[in-house]
Amino acid sequence: MSRGALPKKAAQALSGYLKQHPEEILRAAKNATQLKMGVPLAALRWVLKEVLGNKVPEDLELTARNPGLHAAASLDLMKTPIRASATVLVERIDLREDALLVDIRLNDIEMEVTDPSSGTPIAALLQSGALDLSRPGDLLSYLPQTPEFLIGAEENRLSFDLMRHPKLSAELAKKLVQVLVPLVGVQAIQTEGEHLEIAFSALPKGASGAIDTLKKIF
Numbered sequence: 001m002s003r004g005a006l007p008k009k010a011a012q013a014l015s016g017y018l019k020q021h022p023e024e025i026l027r028a029a030k031n032a033t034q035l036k037m038g039v040p041l042a043a044l045r046w047v048l049k050e051v052l053g054n055k056v057p058e059d060l061e062l063t064a065r066n067p068g069l070h071a072a073a074s075l076d077l078m079k080t081p082i083r084a085s086a087t088v089l090v091e092r093i094d095l096r097e098d099a100l101l102v103d104i105r106l107n108d109i110e111m112e113v114t115d116p117s118s119g120t121p122i123a124a125l126l127q128s129g130a131l132d133l134s135r136p137g138d139l140l141s142y143l144p145q146t147p148e149f150l151i152g153a154e155e156n157r158l159s160f161d162l163m164r165h166p167k168l169s170a171e172l173a174k175k176l177v178q179v180l181v182p183l184v185g186v187q188a189i190q191t192e193g194e195h196l197e198i199a200f201s202a203l204p205k206g207a208s209g210a211i212d213t214l215k216k217i218f
Contacts, residue, residue, distance in 0.1 A: 013046055027195075035202060038195040041069075061085075067190035068107065074114065080122040083112045091157070093186040097178050100162040107156065109133040 017040070018024055024040065031038050041062050048056050057073035064070070065087050072085035086109040094101040111133060113123045125131045131139065137153035140146055152159030162168050163177065185204035190197055 035200045037198045041194050064191035069191050078122045080118050080120045081114045083114050085110045090189040095181050102160045105157050106136050
């Protein structure tokens with residue numbers, strides 16, 4: 001799909017969704033007064049499939065386990081077919097002029113080998129119960145390579161600097177983050193019912209701090 005086609009398709013999907021769920025309009029208006037934004041999980045599923053396409057597992061499931069987001073999908077892990085699931089809790093979002101720091105915790109991690117005859121080392125470890133899935137951060141230390149934007153991993157906590165991701169390290173993305181940082185902050189991301197709720201704070205550095213930062217940029 002071309003980049004130009006995606007906004008049009010998204011607008012059509014949004015229009016159809018609001019016709020079926022008119023209560024979302026009132027919910028959005030109420031959230032706006034509280035500096036919050038609620039994203040329906042149905043919309044999140046749609047965006048993932050449209051943007052990432054075939055990279056998203058066909059059987060991906062996203063459900064709310066308040067305040068976390070539970071995800072489950074079939075994956076290929078080191079040539080081992082598995083069904084994996086976990087509950088994601090966002091602990092920290094720190095927007096800076098040169099970094100976008102996010103800390104998450106993974107709870108209720110489960111991995112089931114879907115082909116018992118695969119015979120891979122990973123399959124043997126999972127089937128024997130030798131892997132401690134409650135500490136994914138420690139398991140990552142055994143991998144030969146990890147993404148550059150993963151900056152910390154310990155027990156069930158993972159830390160990311162999303163500005164190190166190739167798609168966010170581009171100059172335009174950096175400029176956008178620099179503009180947003182003095183204007184708005186993200187206090188929390190958590191599920192509430194069938195929505196992903198994002199709570200914002202206005203002018204985290206104060207009005208004078210925002211003006212000073214914007215003057216430096218422009």
